[in-house]
Amino acid sequence: MRDRHNMPGHRLVIVGGGFAGLACAESLKDSGAKITLIDRRNHHLFQPLLYQAATSTLPLSDIAWPLRQVFRTRRDVTTLLGEVAGVDAVARCVRLTDGATIAYDTLVLATGAQHAYFGNDEWAAHAHGLKTLEDATRIRAHILTAFEAAERAEDPAERQRLMTFVVVGGGPTGVEMAAAIAELARRVMQTEFRNVDTRDARVISLEAGPRILGAFPESLGRYAKRALERQGVEVRLGSAVTDCGPGHVTARGRMIRAKTAIWAAGVQASDAARWIGAASDRVGRVQLAADLTVPGCSEIFVIGDTATVTSVSGAPVPGTAPAAKQMGRHAALVIASRLQGGSAPAPFRYRHQGNFATIGRRAAIVDLGWIHLSGPLASWTWGICHIWFLIGTRSRIVVALNWLWSHLFGHKCARCWFPRGTEPGGGADKNLDCFKKSDRGSFDIRLG
Numbered sequence: 493m494r495d496r497h498n499m500p501g502h503r504l505v506i507v508g509g510g511f512a513g514l515a516c517a518e519s520l521k522d523s524g525a526k527i528t529l530i531d532r533r534n535h536h537l538f539q540p541l542l543y544q545a546a547t548s549t550l551p552l553s554d555i556a557w558p559l560r561q562v563f564r565t566r567r568d569v570t571t572l573l574g575e576v577a578g579v580d581a582v583a584r585c586v587r588l589t590d591g592a593t594i595a596y597d598t599l600v601l602a603t604g605a606q607h608a609y610f611g612n613d614e615w616a617a618h619a620h621g622l623k624t625l626e627d628a629t630r631i632r633a634h635i636l637t638a639f640e641a642a643e644r645a646e647d648p649a650e651r652q653r654l655m656t657f658v659v660v661g662g663g664p665t666g667v668e669m670a671a672a673i674a675e676l677a678r679r680v681m682q683t684e685f686r687n688v689d690t691r692d693a694r695v696i697s698l699e700a701g702p703r704i705l706g707a708f709p710e711s712l713g714r715y716a717k718r719a720l721e722r723q724g725v726e727v728r729l730g731s732a733v734t735d736c737g738p739g740h741v742t743a744r745g746r747m748i749r750a751k752t753a754i755w756a757a758g759v760q761a762s763d764a765a766r767w768i769g770a771a772s773d774r775v776g777r778v779q780l781a782a783d784l785t786v787p788g789c790s791e792i793f794v795i796g797d798t799a800t801v802t803s804v805s806g807a808p809v810p811g812t813a814p815a816a817k818q819m820g821r822h823a824a825l826v827i828a829s830r831l832q833g834g835s836a837p838a839p840f841r842y843r844h845q846g847n848f849a850t851i852g853r854r855a856a857i858v859d860l861g862w863i864h865l866s867g868p869l870a871s872w873t874w875g876i877c878h879i880w881f882l883i884g885t886r887s888r889i890v891v892a893l894n895w896l897w898s899h900l901f902g903h904k905c906a907r908c909w910f911p912r913g914t915e916p917g918g919g920a921d922k923n924l925d926c927f928k929k930s931d932r933g934s935f936d937i938r939l940g
């Protein structure tokens with residue numbers, strides 16, 4: 493094993509250019525490995541701010557970066573656009589959907605997770621999930637089109653249906669989405685329509701559990717609920733969704749007539765466990781050894797949201813961006829030490845850096861373990877941390893200015909969209925296969 497690892501030009505294949513894959517490739521600078529990074533998108537996406545793209549606060553180009561550009565100065569990294577369909581662990585190669593194979597000596601699978609509908613996949617057509625730039629573009633178009641249709645609707649009941657927005661799931665993404673839609677309706681567009689008052693829009697947050705933001709301390713969850721309600725969001729707890737159809741959502745036996753439903757509940761890991769025939773948990777995350785390799789396959793690492801690991805404290809490592817980055821760096825450490833013939837590093841140890849959620853412009857909660865923050869101070873902490881984690885000085889400056897502008901004047905800079913074919917499954921979606929196309933300006937003309 494060690495001889496093979498010490499061979500010059502060791503072929504390291506990383507599948508997935510998200511937080512985990514990127515951190516792994518970045519940490520292996522000067523390692524001597526020949527790195528091939530494969531992703532089915534041409535960009536790295538900063539998912540924590542995706543809801544801001546979906547609600548017109550930020551243009552797509554501020555939260556995604558072409559992978560090729562990220563690694564332009566790294567001669568040891570080859571970036572390939574391709575979708576992996578399987579792994580042949582005996583022949584040591586990955587198989588792409590177009591039939592091509594790419595050989596590896598070491599393989600890192602960092603393919604993330606997607607939203608899950610708890611076995612009701614047919615709901616996906618009616619309740620949009622938020623995971624990719626295409627999802628954000630589609631949701632944004634859907635929200636803005638609903639207001640446009642309401643402006644022209646003559647039947648008051650239909651107008652109300654068009655201006656009702658249901659967000660399923662009371663985790664950070666659901667809470668952030670609900671607050672952002674309420675803000676759009678009440679503080680951004682309220683003077684722009686003539687036949688409807690956008691402040692009459694209903695935003696309903698449905699949570700199956702007894703409280704929202706279950707991963708946060710109870711006091712912060714209570715604060716967040718009050719903040720949401722102050723912003724006009726109806727929070728319904730103990731409301732598991734039992735049906736989603738065209739124009740309606742049913743929860744707790746009550747049907748809500750709503751043109752727009754957004755799904756922010758439940759995740760399912762990528763197919764990595766199936767590709768390598770590894771043991772997985774109930775949401776498909778690969779169970780790993782302490783060095784983040786697959787038990788019995790020391791040359792295959794699985795990192796990020798598609799892996800399940802227990803931290804030293806015994807708690808499961810959360811599916812968050814900092815955790816994915818830490819796993820990426822640890823896998824890189826193990827790979828680098830193997831390449832140098834060194835001894836194995838200590839087992840992976842997760843360091844919790846805090847939980848953050850924002851509720852509109854002025855409210856946020858931060859749980860750093862040793863201190864809990866809420867209100868404007870938490871908002872500032874949230875903002876500074878997110879700006880810090882963006883890639884590149886340009887993005888940091890542009891996002892900070894956009895937030896400042898939006899905060900001071902209530903303007904949203906990304907409110908243009910293709911007028912036709914933007915419904916789920918519509919024609920425009922098919923044009924959004926890669927970031928380059930979606931960033932042409934058609935969607936993100938800045939209105940100031």
Ligand SMILES: Cc1cc2nc3c(=O)[nH]c(=O)nc-3n(C[C@H](O)[C@H](O)[C@H](O)COP(=O)(O)OP(=O)(O)OC[C@H]3O[C@@H](n4cnc5c(N)ncnc54)[C@H](O)[C@@H]3O)c2cc1C
Binds near residue numbers: 762
């Ligand atoms: C809307 C939203 C909001 C979030 N907010 C926060 C937050 O505020 N704070 C936080 O810490 N975390 C947040 N998260 C979670 C965080 O984004 C994830 O934990 C993190 O992205 C996981 O990183 P990853 O590298 O494992 O996966 P990802 O970042 O999802 O990257 C996976 C990559 O693999 C690629 N890929 C997948 N399948 C294939 C395939 N078959 N072939 C080729 N490429 C493939 C994908 O294109 C993608 O680039 C949020 C997630 C979402 C969806």
